[in-house]
Amino acid sequence: MKDTLSVDPASLKMLEIARERGIETAWDRYLAQQPQCGFGELGLCCRNCNMGPCRIDPFGDGPQKGVCGATGDIIVARNLLRMIAAGAAAHSDHGRDVVETVMRVATGEAKDYAIKDENKLKALAAEFNINTEGRTVKEIAKELAEAVLEEFGTRKGYIQTVERVPAKRKEIWERLGLLPRGIDREVVEAMHRTHMGVDNDPANLILHGLRCSISDGWGGSLLATEFSDVLFGTPQPVKGKSNLGVICKNAVNILVHGHEPILSEMLVAAAKDPELVAAARARGADGINLVGMCCTGNEILMRHGIPAAGNFLQQELAIITGALEAVVVDVQCIMPALGQLAACYHTKFISTSPKAKFPGAVHVPFDEHHALDTAREIIRLAVENYPNRNKDRVFIPEDITEYVAGFSVEAILKILGGTLNPLIDAIKNRSIRGIAALVGCNNPKITQDYNHLNMVKELIAKDVLVVETGCAAIASAKAGLLLPEAAELAGPGLAGVCRALGIPPVLHMGSCVDISRILVVAAAIAGELGVDIADLPVAGAAPEWVSEKAVSIGAYVVASGIFTVLGTVPAVLGSKVVTELLTRQAKDLVGGYFAVETDPFRAAELIINHIDEKRAALGI
Amino acid sequence: MRFVIAGNSAAGVAAVETLRRLGGRQNHITVVTDEPGETYSRCMLPDLLAGKKTEYSIRLRPPDFYRKLGVELLGGVAAVALQPGEKKLLLQDGRELAYDRLLVATGARPVLPEVPGAEARGVFTLRTLTDARLIASLAPRVSRAVIAGGGLVGLKTAYALKTAGLDGVTVVVTSPRLLIRQLDEEAAALVERELRSAGINFIYNARIKAFVTGSGGDLAGVELEDGRELPAGLAVVAKGVRPNDTLVGEAGGETGKGIVVDRYLRTTLENVYAAGDCIQVTDRVTAQKVSSALWTLAFEQGRYAAANMLGLARPYPAPLTRLNSARFGTVDVISVGRLEGPEVMARYDPLRFTYRRLVFDGERLAGFILAGKVDGAGVYTALVKSGRPAWTYRRQLLEGRAGSVALSNFLTFH
Amino acid sequence: MQKEVLINFDRCLGCRSCQLACAVAHSTAGNLFGAILNGEKPRTRIFVHQVGGQKAPLNCRHCEDAPCIDACIAGAMHRQEDGTVTNVGGEQQCTACWMCVMVCPYGVIRSDAAGTMALKCDRECRDEAGVPACVRACPTGALVYAGVDEYSGRRRVDVLARALQQVSGNF
The missing domain is CATH 3.40.50.2030 (Rossmann fold)
Incomplete structure (x- = not known):
């Protein structure tokens, strides 16, 4: 199936538009990257120290060891561990942000948020041995958030949530030394082990990779999910619409892209603000149309049925419709290409996280203390941008498909x-x-x-x-x-x-x-x-x-x-x-x-x- | 134009190909050779003995080579006399070949020791396919062989006979060690170790006094000058070769260490050119006059001679006459240029199982030996041949980093 | 006009992608993952070297008066119609005598892993468009497949002069 770039009809139409307009996309850049480096494809290059960079000849013809003596096995294992560590770090850091928001709700600092799922809060409190009897939701939330933030650097042996696995699984992990001892610690240790001259046993490296990943799957990621539910409600089946056709020809279109629900939840609320809706109408738009992309999209479609404009490879295509007033992003999987692409249109590319800035983006710093205000400001930027839209350059594929999500x-x-x-x-x-x-x-x-x-x-x-x-x-x-x-x-x-x-x-x-x-x-x-x-x-x-x-x-x-x-x-x-x-x-x-x-x-x-x-x- | 070429090995074949390539098809070309059959690779005769190659696989050119090129081949008939005045070549069978230009590419013949019994059945040299056939037919019926000569041909023959399954193979060497003209002591020792581990015996500082025959005139053994007797059913004498220069010499042409030729490979006889093992050349490094006697040189001389016969005036540059490559088991050996000189540096590289020796004369690399792994040897050869300043590369050369030297050369001279 | 693999010296980053691609093109599988999974050990015929700060690939120049053809005792080394000098696909078989290795001034003929035959650039790696694997693999355009005349002679001189400065500065 190499003869076509996509099986999504909307993508194919947009790629045709991109070609006509001479706009490059990830597909073009992928082709431009061909051929990709064989050493990299095999995991055989090491840049972990400055005696290198080193690479190993996979056919046994050229060098078989790096300068330090690391074999191909060691280098591949180290590189893999670093990838796992980076992935675990991304998920877990996302998780921590959500837990910290719960903490700020409890302390009253994040006044725009509320605890939406008290049952889940209490169930989690019970899991962490926190007394809920006769206490307010905020009290429980504060103690729970404190306990959970502790999980990131816990010194109590291993993280609490692995207790959720069946006994047999826990035994296996215990036997192999895979019980994660704190979410941050495993990532830090992964980076330590892969430093030059530390862990040089491929199996030992991979086993730590598994432990590090468990701290993500049963730790950071799991907490991200649970605390998102606490904060925004546990998803229930919801109907919605998907694909690029959800972008409206006559509305102020705002694409929310990235991964965390903290910002996007506020944008959902702000987009309904009558004042802003009126402002949009005043500029000739029918209203404000919030659409999602990637996992931020998933978070809000699960909870609110917000339309999903598409998945990862459609982020550029959404801009190419010419009908986006703003692309608002937080963290993860946001192509740095978006800045230059947005500049080809009237689209405002708005970054919000202090961790993730992009060339060509307007940075509107988002923090939980002034969440709704910031969200309003962002929506306003989009609304005010509507008159700048060049209607001749608008092409929205009509593809829309319904879905039921939220399981x-x-x-x-x-x-x-x-x-x-x-x-x-x-x-x-x-x-x-x-x-x-x-x-x-x-x-x-x-x-x-x-x-x-x-x-x-x-x-x-x-x-x-x-x-x-x-x-x-x-x-x-x-x-x-x-x-x-x-x-x-x-x-x-x-x-x-x-x-x-x-x-x-x-x-x-x-x-x-x-x-x-x-x-x-x-x-x-x-x-x-x-x-x-x-x-x-x-x-x-x-x-x-x-x-x-x-x-x-x-x-x-x-x-x-x-x-x-x-x-x-x-x-x-x-x-x-x-x-x-x-x-x-x-x-x-x-x-x-x-x-x-x-x-x-x-x-x-x-x-x-x-x-x-x-x-x-x-x-x- | 009528071209006649006497000789059907490297120089002859190269000449034929060049005459056709540069001269088109209108010229008449006749090749005459005393050897029957097709042209073959002389250097591969030991492989034939060893059973590693067949007569088919040592062919130098495909069977229809001459027919395709439109060349007349007279095989199995020697050229016996030359009449430069009449521009005629007389053949053994009485025929006369008229020519406009003649190329003498008659090669060389092995030296036979003047000791009693040298004519016995079972005493051979290894120069021609016929020699190889004779040895190969006798080898399965004997268990012991003696090789006289520790040079390349002698050792290759010894190794081949051992590979072919002979029990006892002994090499009798006049010198105190083997390959004395090609290698230094250390490199020779590497080769010797490899050959000994293959089961070959060596006797140094020894000369053959006589070949001893048994009943019926068959070889029974070899008697050495020190009185030792080595039983053997087969002996191969490999004591070097002499140029076949009599055709030219008897016709009044000048000869020395072979037929004397000028830079256009013309003999002193009008319209007669010569190329290959039969000629004398001036060594590029030592400036001494020596027999040519190298396959590679024969090939390039054949090409140059042909170009000159066509009137293209291509002067042949003084060649490197010491240019040897051989392999014994896992040890490959290449030796080029001078063995000794004002500045010698040598090192064994245990990581690559390779010995390297460099001989410098001032800035210039005058010679080298590689024994073990020989990848990149051509870079050293090019330095010896060109005479370019090479002292600056000595470390890379000694460490076997020929590639970076090649790159430097490439960057500098292209 | 006959094409050659030309080297744009100032562009080489020493990544060895050409070496890998050359080896892969000479594998049975014909692709990297396949060759690795088959456990093949194909060998490269192009070599990236470093001289001072200069990195550059070197491969067979397919010389006009190729010394390796003269030197070949087996008659295996020959020139094909398109100018390619190779010891495979001809009338005779390579016998691993290393005469070609001895005379190649670029040091780009080598033995196979088993020491049973000489390996060199044979251009058996060209794609449908006739472009060799090393050229296709080069991410920076350090390797160019073109007729010598097509490739600006002036540019070559410039590049070489610069390279030469660097080289001479390092010895």
Whole structure:
């Protein structure tokens, strides 16, 4: 499937416009980068010290050791660990921001926010052994936030939330020394170990990579999810619209892009401000149209049904419509290309996080203390920009697809009648053959959405329930796979379950930090059955992954015992030792392991075979 | 124009190809050779003995080579006399070949020791395909062989016979060590170690007194001057070669260490050119007159001679006449130019199992030896050949970093 | 007009991408991941060297009077119609005598891993457009595949003069 850049009709139309207007996109830059460095592709270059840079000849012809003596195995392992550390850091830092916001709500500093899900707050308080009896929500929230912020550098052995895994899983982690001792610590230690002359044992490095990733998946990411729910409400099924067609021709269009919900929640509120709406109308617009992109988009679509304009590779295409008054970004997966591109249009590119500044952006610093005011200011900038729009340069593809999203664990339980048993029964009686979690990004190495959609279709047709987060979920939204009607594409077993419950065969569970929701469900099912997560007929896949966050995700999913198929090749093939460790030995160590399969049909087959194998082992 | 070429090895083949390439197809070309059959690679005869190559695979050119080039080949008939006045070459079978230009590329013949029994059945030299066939047919029926001569041909032959399965292979060397004309002591020791580990024996400082025959005139052994007797069913004498210069010499042409030629490779006889092992050349480094006797030189001389025969006036630059490459097991050896000189530096590189020796004469690299791994040797050869200042590169050269030297040269001289 | 791999010396960053691409192009799999997964050990025929601060790739110049062709005792080294000098695909087989290694002034002929034949740039790596793998792999345009005349002679001189200054400054 190399002959087309995307299977998304809206993307293809916008790429045509880009070509006509001589505008470059990530696809062009990807081509310009060809050929990409083979040493890098194999993970065989090291820049960790200034005796280097060094690279290892993968064919045994040239140098086999760096200046310090590091072999290809060591270099590949160190590089992988650094990727995991970066990914874990990104998720966890996002998590900390959310927890800190809860703290400021408790102290009254962040007056524009409120605790929306008190039940979840109390449940978390109980988990952290915090007394809730006779205390106010703010009191509980303050103590809980303090306890949780402590988790980032805890000295009490290991982080609290790993207690959520089944006993068997915890035993494995304990035996292998994988229990994370504090979220920040594992990242810091990863950076220490990969410093020149520290850890030079590939297996030891990779094992720490798993520990570091667990501190993300069962730590930072999980806390990001839980505290977002506390702050903004736990998602419930919600209907919405997706794809670039959600950009309105006659409205002030504001694209929210990035990852954290803290800012975007306020923008949602501010966009409804009658004064601002009136200002928009005064300038000839029908109103204010907030649309989402990537995971910030996912956060607000889950909770408010805000339209999702698209996934990762559509961020530039949205600007090329010429109809965006502002692109507002926080952190992660925001292409620095947006500044120059926005300058080709009237679009204002507004950065908000002190951590993430961009060339060509207007920086409007956002902090929780004046959240709504800042959000209003941003919306105002967009509204005032509306008259600058050049109507001749507007092209909005008409593609719009509806979706149902918001399948948090709590929502799923509610649908199932309060317990997981109906789901477990469906798995046992093979109506549902297994569960596959499809996550991750878009990558210009792969025809956009092609791997995602084909894997999903293959899997649901074989009665595998698919759960998704992140850009994978948006791909399904745009293809209509997040609608209950998509059940007709599912096998008879899964279709029956979907019809009975009124759910789609593909469940949107949130943003990429929300993969923790998937883990929590898996742990709960395992707990219910009295087995380990590794025994379940479940699998993971990142069919078009890009980011270091995805590397961390892959690592913690595998460390949690789940077989994971990668659709783009990770930079590890330069080391046979590391490759074997990840694709074979990991199975014996942690139950989960990796496979790399760039063909979505064969990837689906791998997952189905794995599910059947696990079913057989469970005797179901 | 009628061109006649006497000789069908490196110089002859190169000349034929060049005559056609530069001169087109209108000229008439005849090649005459005393050897039967097709042209082959003489240097690969030991591989044939060893069983590593077949006669088919040592062909130098495909069977239809001459037909395709429109060249007449008279095989198995020697040229016996030359009448430069009449521009005629007389053949063994009485035929006369008229020419406008003649190229003498008659090569060289091996030296045979003047000791008793040298004519015995089982005593050979290894110069021609016929020699190789004879040795190969006898080898399976004997268990012991003696090689006289510790030079390249002798050692390659010894190694080949060992590889072919002979039990005892002994090399009798006049000098105190092997390859005395090609290598220094250390490099020679590397080669010796490799050959000994292959099971070959060496006797140094020894001369053959006689070849001893048994009943029926077959070789039974070799008697050394010190009285020792070595039983052997097969002996190969590899004591060097002499140029085949009599054709020119008897016709009144000048000869020395071979046929004397000028810079256009013309002999002193009108319309007669010469190239290859039969000529005398002036060494580029030592300025001494020596026999040419190298495959590479024969090839390039053949090309130059042909160009000159076509009237293109291409002066042949003084060649490097010490230019040897050989491999013994895992040890590759290349030796070029002078072995000794005012400044000698040598080092064994244990990481690359390679010995390197450099001989400098002032700024100039006058010679070198590489033994072990020889990648990049051509960079050293180019320095010896060009005479460019090389002293500044001595460290890189000694450490085997030929590539950076090549790059410097490339940057400097292109 | 015959094309050559020309070297734009001031552009080489020493990344060795050309070496890797050359090796991969001479692997059975024909692609990097495939060759790695097959456990192949293909060898490069282009070499990045450093002289002082100058880095540059060097590969076969396919010389007009190629000394390696003269030197080849097996008759394997030959020139193809397009000017390519190679020891494969001809009438005879390479015998690993290293005569070509001995005479190549650029040091760009080497032995294979097993020491059973000489390896050199054979241009068996060209794509549909006829461009060699090393040129395609070069991210900076340090390698150019062009006819010598197409490539501005003046530019070459400039580049070389600059390179020469650097080189001479470093010895």
